[in-house]
Every structure is written in structure tokens, then in C-alpha cells.
Amino acid sequence: DAGVIQSPRHEVTEMGQEVTLRCKPISGHNSLFWYRQTMMRGLELLIYFNNNVPIDDSGMPEDRFSAKMPNASFSTLKIQPSEPRDSAVYFCASSRIQGAQGYTFGSGTRLTVV
Amino acid sequence: GENVEQHPSTLSVQEGDSAVIKCTYSDSASNYFPWYKQELGKGPQLIIDIRSNVGEKKDQRIAVTLNKTAKHFSLHITETQPEDSAVYFCAAPQRDTGRRALTFGSGTRLQVQP
Numbered sequence: 001d002a003g004v005i006q007s008p009r010h011e012v013t014e015m016g017q018e019v020t021l022r023c024k025p026i027s028g029h030n031s032l033f034w035y036r037q038t039m040m041r042g043l044e045l046l047i048y049f050n051n052n053v054p055i056d057d058s059g060m061p062e063d064r065f066s067a068k069m070p071n072a073s074f075s076t077l078k079i080q081p082s083e084p085r086d087s088a089v090y091f092c093a094s095s096r097i098q099g100a101q102g103y104t105f106g107s108g109t110r111l112t113v114v
Numbered sequence: 115g116e117n118v119e120q121h122p123s124t125l126s127v128q129e130g131d132s133a134v135i136k137c138t139y140s141d142s143a144s145n146y147f148p149w150y151k152q153e154l155g156k157g158p159q160l161i162i163d164i165r166s167n168v169g170e171k172k173d174q175r176i177a178v179t180l181n182k183t184a185k186h187f188s189l190h191i192t193e194t195q196p197e198d199s200a201v202y203f204c205a206a207p208q209r210d211t212g213r214r215a216l217t218f219g220s221g222t223r224l225q226v227q228p
Contacts (some may be wrong), residue, residue: 004157033215043218046210056211068159091157100207100216101146105157
């Protein structure tokens with residue numbers, strides 16, 4: 001089992017550019033979560049999916065953020081346009097069980113917007 | 115949403131000593147309490163969890179205790195080793211997600227001095 005795979009590991013972009021973060025959940029896991037981690041705010045839930053359907057996106061900070069899960073093995077988090085305050089580590093996690101249990105996190109994408 | 119408070123924010127112990135990290139939660143209906151360990155440059159990793167129908171759970175040098183009446187739970191690490199040095203997070207189901215996603219505490223940076 002390769003675990004949850006995120007790409008890229010690091011992303012540096014200029015303010016105003018579009019950024020796309022990618023996640024491949026563990027095969028057979030039907031819940032997927034996107035979190036953002038910063039020193040000031042800790043781990044914040046952005047959005048989560050169950051069986052590829054977005055269930056709750058109330059944590060998405062602004063309309064500049066969007067997430068999709070076109071199939072069970074792939075999800076994207078897009079920021080357009082990016083701003084310096086979006087700089088953070090973005091984590092994807094998946095779970096086999098519906099509900100807040102058994103999370104496996106990916107290694108994260110460190111985003112720096114300059 | 116669920117409020118999870120974690121203390122202390124930093125903890126330094128000598129190798130071989132015990133370490134205790136405490137969390138309180140606000141949602142009396144919460145029924146699942148995991149602990150995650152995050153090493154530098156990695157995603158959080160589940161190390162132990164407890165459900166509300168038990169008061170204590172042990173796994174080798176790690177234990178978690180739960181006091182439902184007081185709404186707090188604690189992580190206990192005995193015989194600490196340098197490799198236990200990391201940031202530890204408690205979590206609880208987030209009420210405003212229908213308890214389908216986790217909300218995390220602010221983290222405790224544990225340093226084990228050799």
C-alpha cells in the first residue's frame with residue numbers, strides 16, 4: 001500500500017497565479033479530506049468528500065479555492081488567483097470508514113506564494 | 115463547531131521520563147478521540163485512538179485516558195525515547211460536519227532530551 005500520495009511536495013508560485021494540488025487516496029477509501037496547516041491556525045478542515053461527492057466545503061476560505069474529485073482515485077485543490085496569505089502546508093487524508101475515523105494523511109504540499 | 119483545546123504547547127522531558135498531554139472538548143456527543151504524531155516534513159500519523167465506551171486504552175508505551183464527565187482525554191507516553199520527539203495532536207469529531215470530519219487541537223511539541 002503506497003499510502004496517500006500528494007503532489008507536488010513543494011510549490012513556489014507568484015501572486016496571482018493558479019495553483020493546483022493533487023491527491024491520490026488509498027485504494028478502497030471512500031472519504032477524502034483536505035486540510036491546511038499554518039503556524040497561526042493549526043490544522044483547518046477545508047473540504048471533504050464521501051464517495052466522490054463534496055459533503056461540506058464550509059471551510060474553504062474564499063471563492064478563490066475550489067476542489068474536485070472526478071473519480072475515487074484522484075482529487076484536486078485549486079487556488080485561483082493565489083495570494084501570499086495562502087502560503088501553508090496542504091494535506092490530503094483519506095478514510096475507509098465514513099465518519100471521522102481512521103484517517104491516513106499524505107505527506108503534504110508546502111505552498112509558498114511570493 | 116467542536117472546540118478542542120490542547121495543553122501544553124511545548125513539553126521537554128528527559129529520556130526515560132513520562133510525558134502527558136491533555137485535551138478538552140466541548141461536544142458531549144463526541145464518541146471518538148484519536149491522537150496523531152507529526153514528524154518534521156511529514157503528515158500526521160495516527161498513533162492511538164479511543165472510543166467513548168472505554169476509559170483507557172494502551173499500546174506498549176502509549177496510553178490514552180478518557181473522562182467523559184469532565185470532557186477531557188489525555189495521551190501518556192512512558193519511558194520516553196529521543197524518537198518520540200515530534201508534534202502531537204489530539205482530535206475529535208467536528209459537530210458542524212455531522213461528526214464526519216475531525217477537528218484538531220493546536221498541537222504539543224514534545225522534545226525528549228537524551
